[in-house]
Amino acid sequence: MKIITLSKDDFRSVLERAKASDVDLDYAYEVYLLSCDIIKDASSSDIFSSFERNNPVDHVFYVIGEVSYYFKRIPPERRESVKQDENLKKNFAIMVADKYLSLSFFRYSEKRYSNKFLPQISTIQVYLNFFLNTLQTLSKKDPRTSLVLDIFDKCAKLASTSIQLLVEGHESEAFSSWRTLHECECILAILEKYGDEAVDAYNRHILYGQAYRNFYDKETTDKIFEDIKKQMKDLGLKSKDMKKWIEYGWITEIKGVSEEEKESLHYNFRDGIEKLACLEKCSKDYDLSSELIHSTPTLIYKDDQFFYYKTLTCVYSTFFRLEEIFYNFFSKIAAKEALSSYENMRKVYLPILHFNHEQTVAESQVYNLNRLKARRASRK
Secondary structure (H helix, E strand, O other): OEOOOOOHHHHHHHHHHOOOOOOOHHHHHHHHHHHHHHHHHHHOOHHHOOOOEOOHHHHHHHHHHHHHHHHOOOOHHHHHHHOOOHHHHHHHHHHHHHHHHHHHHOOOOOOOOOOOOOHHHHHHHHHHHHHHHHHHOOOOOOHHHHHHHHHHHHHHHHHHHHHHHHHHOOHHHHHHHHHHHHHHHHHHHHHHHHOHHHHHHHHHHHHHHHHHOOOOOHHHHHHHHHHHHHHHHHOOOOHHHHHHHHHHHHHHOOOOOOHHHHHHOOOOHHHHHHHHOOOHHHHHHHHHHHHHHOOOHHHHOOOHHHHHHHHHHHHHHHHHHHHHHHHHHHHHHOOHHHHHHHHHHHHHHHHHHHHHHHHHHHHHHHHHHHHHHHHHHHHO
């Protein structure tokens, strides 16, 4: 493998582009040259024969990371004396070389069922990116609007994370992320259905949750807990119910929810939040995702391709529901030009996304059928 070594001027240019003004150029370049020598020695091995050359920019960034991280924790008056330690300099070079070689050439990689160029992956990522950029343009002066926008933002990031994990070959982790995404979509569905009263109730319980976790000073926390205890007493709840009531009690404070409905709701996700959101159809998938989170045998001995399809279909389904909620919300607050831009995006990409989803569902059904046939055959 050919090893490209940067000149000091080129090294300085990389530091400037990286805005690494806190890094001592002379010292960092010495570490870089030492690490180059180590990499040259290692690259003479046959295991590097399939690689054409190194990436000097990536190499420099490992140097920046090591040196900058270490010296930020050294008092300024001690830094010059520390730089005279030749053993420390050599250790930096060894760590840089190890990290560069390991993570650039021998990085562990799972078997993957997709890549970032696959339309089922790239199309939804484009829409999610547009979605996030749109959110950044909206005002958050109104606390009610701010809450809804923040949850939308979290949903888009969770969806994007799940997709990216699939690309990286981490199917079970991607499906676990969908579980959190589903919890957020249920909250948004309730906020949309019941409006300001639901938003106010949810905001109130955010305050209770922060007090429960000691986010405030003692005086403020004590006042909040007086309110919590009074409300719980009025509801006939005991102290052991406090955590559940803080997390889920807001759904029974929404006036638009009938008394009959309230009696059927429980202070949990499945029989409370998900039920009120009318998304019980997702319960089986939610339970399956919970098995992965709680480290059951399903997590250890899993069918990666099954969870690839399961995650992709669940993320798409959730995305369509969230996009509809967002469009309804955005239509009420957006300027005419911004709304027109978003509607143009919808016209182009939603039909494609629905087609991609249909294709994924069809592929999933074929895979699951073949999987079932294989299991039956193995039992004979």
